[in-house]
Amino acid sequence: MSNDLASGIATRGALARMTGKDIFARAYAYTLTDDARAMGMYPFFRPLDLNDGPEAVIEGRRVVMFGSNNYLGLTTHPKVREAAIQAVKDYGPSMTGSRLVNGSHRLHHVFEEKLAHFMKKEAALVTTTGYQVNLATISGLLQNKKSVAMIDKQCHASIYDGVRLAQAAGAQMVRFHHNNAADLDRRLEALQPDEGALVCTDGVFSTEGELADLKGMVAATKKHGARIFVDDAHGLGVLGEKGRGTADFLGVHDEVDLIGGTFSKSLASVGGWLVGDRKAIEYIKHNAASFMFAASCPPPQVAAAMAAFEIMQEEPWRMEKVRENARYMRDELRKMGFETGPTETAIVPIYVRQDLTTVAMWKALLEEHNVYVNPFIPPGVPPKSALLRTSYTATHEKSHLDRGLEAFRAVGKQFGIIS
Ligand SMILES: Cc1ncc(COP(=O)(O)O)c(C=O)c1O
Incomplete structure (x- = not known):
């Protein structure tokens, strides 16, 4: 094996060049993991x-x-487990459909109301994963060449993938230096007057545990009339009043336009959530294919997350x-x-x-x-x-x-x- 496992993994570009006619050629030439x-x-x-x-x-x-994201330790909580068991008994393991048509369950709506209320935002959306939140939010909102995804260089892969989808519809990507609000400010300044930006960042950077400089980023965003979306997968339940998250912890909760996250960390389940302006969420849920054409979060997972969400506030x-x-x-x-x-x-x-x-x-x-x-x-x-x-x-x-x-x-x- 090469003495550098990682750079081997990073040779995807080189392998791509080696591929011939057979689309599997790259896969057959890939020995790194077997080695x-x-x-x-x-x-x-x-x-x-x-x-x-x-x-x-x-x-x-x-x-x-020391490798889980079960921050509040709620995957073993009897109320969380019981909620999932009861929901599987009452509603079954899946809605077998998307939120848009036959896949919305009453539990999705109940949880959305609770999330919006707790997060002090107009509206909420429950999705199937946290990854989907980022795909849907970014690609739903940025759909032409005047739309700019302004992202922190070290943001989560799902933000990058959301941007890639948006780029397919013509949107632009601009990356600012990691956690550097001054650089963000400069890059927003450089936009054309008719270009609009959605600033996207993790609230807590998921590998390093570092807090985003949301104060600085919010100030730059507002100064230039842009919008800001924070992926707070690792902030909910850990930071802020009652676990409201990073923006609350840093005193800029009201100024952040959209906040998203996952059920798969503090909420001890699997699924995603987004909160913000009602009209923005209404638009995303009717215009983001990655949300509209995917099966909804199963009721047992919603029930478990909702139970964890209550315990988070009670304990x-x-x-x-x-x-x-x-x-x-x-x-x-x-x-x-x-x-x-x-x-x-x-x-x-x-x-x-x-x-x-x-x-x-x-x-x-x-x-x-x-x-x-x-x-x-x-x-x-x-x-x-x-x-x-x-x-x-x-x-x-x-x-x-x-x-x-x-x-x-x-x-x-x-x-x-x-x-
Ligand atoms: C910052 C961040 N965003 C999004 C996700 C994706 O969330 P999910 O696992 O619910 O798809 C994760 C989880 O790995 C994450 O760490």
């Missing part, structure tokens, strides 16, 4: 037998789980605890000498910056210490930014955290990342 498997260094698609919150079972091994200790756990880990890892970047959230990256070492550390943590984390290597992160992404939940006990710290210290020393 990594043969070396026991393939970290992806590992089947979990059980994921019960702070711990999980993977390939028969019980591990401490504020969960948000306090997830923050406290993450703060403890961040501080202790920094004291040990690890580079953790500017995170202030439930996500604490451990920068390794060397791709193969990152995967080797991931393997040592799992196999020698029974600790599960997520390795991120390019192209999932920028070059030289390989990291172990660790994330914390409200249900991690101190004993879990200390076991993790012991393992991180041992593996960090073993690989020369800390002294």
